[in-house]
Amino acid sequence: MLTPPAAIHALLFASGEPLEKKQLAKLLGINDTELKIAVKALIEQLDGHGVSIIETINEIEMRTAPEASSIVKKLRESELSRDLGKASMETLAVIAYETDLPAMPAHAGQAGTTRGEVDWVRGVNSSASLRTLLRRGLIVGKEDENDKRRIRYSLTSEALAYLGIPVLMNFLAMLNSRP
Numbered sequence: 001m002l003t004p005p006a007a008i009h010a011l012l013f014a015s016g017e018p019l020e021k022k023q024l025a026k027l028l029g030i031n032d033t034e035l036k037i038a039v040k041a042l043i044e045q046l047d048g049h050g051v052s053i054i055e056t057i058n059e060i061e062m063r064t065a066p067e068a069s070s071i072v073k074k075l076r077e078s079e080l081s082r083d084l085g086k087a088s089m090e091t092l093a094v095i096a097y098e099t100d101l102p103a104m105p106a107h108a109g110q111a112g113t114t115r116g117e118v119d120w121v122r123g124v125n126s127s128a129s130l131r132t133l134l135r136r137g138l139i140v141g142k143e144d145e146n147d148k149r150r151i152r153y154s155l156t157s158e159a160l161a162y163l164g165i166p167v168l169m170n171f172l173a174m175l176n177s178r179p
Contacts, residue, residue, distance in 0.1 A: 004028055004038035005045060008060070012053070016127030017115075018061035084132070087122075091129035092159065094118045095139055099154040112154030114144065138162060 002010065007028055011019060025035045039060060043053045052065045064072050084092070098113035118126045130153065133139040138159035144150040 004030060004034065005042035008035075008038055008042050009046075009062070012060065012062035014125065016125060018054075018056075018059040020059055022058075024060060084136075085129075087124075087126070088129045088132050090122055091118055091126050092133060092138060092155075092163075094121045095133075095153050096155055096159070096163070111145070112142070112152040114150045114152055116150075118153070133159075 008024060011024060011027065021032070021035060025032060028035070028038075030038065039053065039055060043055075046052060046065075050065050050068045051062055054061045054063050095113055095118065098111075098117070115126060115130055118130070130139070130141075133153075134141065136158075137156055139153045140156050141151040141153050144152045
């Protein structure tokens, strides 16, 4: 059985995004005071380990430690210099499927997809792939109109160019405009 600090660490790692304190307390079956103590213990345990806990009034998030910024910067630069991997291409494909593309009536009304939906289709956590695609400007995230807590991802024009879709889009638009 995990200790509360270890369980919080696991949940933050798995989520890849901030978690509400109320949600963490409920998941762990502890009260607010016990959560506060567990978070403090986790912060102390992670000191000097390359990651840190960021705590706001309502949320807790795990991030890389400021001391790791130079080495993380090197990693990010190397990520941008290589081709997209299989995971990023899968993620891009899921997002492309759900993106509202002009001249494609089958997709009318679609507003992209959430990270949870991408994870469900792929069967794995897609946070790293989404981060890579966002950094490269291939996708954009916008607040979900129905649920302000979620982000919906959709393709950018750079992604369409990367995939060679502008040529296809122009062809489809030409076909749709014929009498």
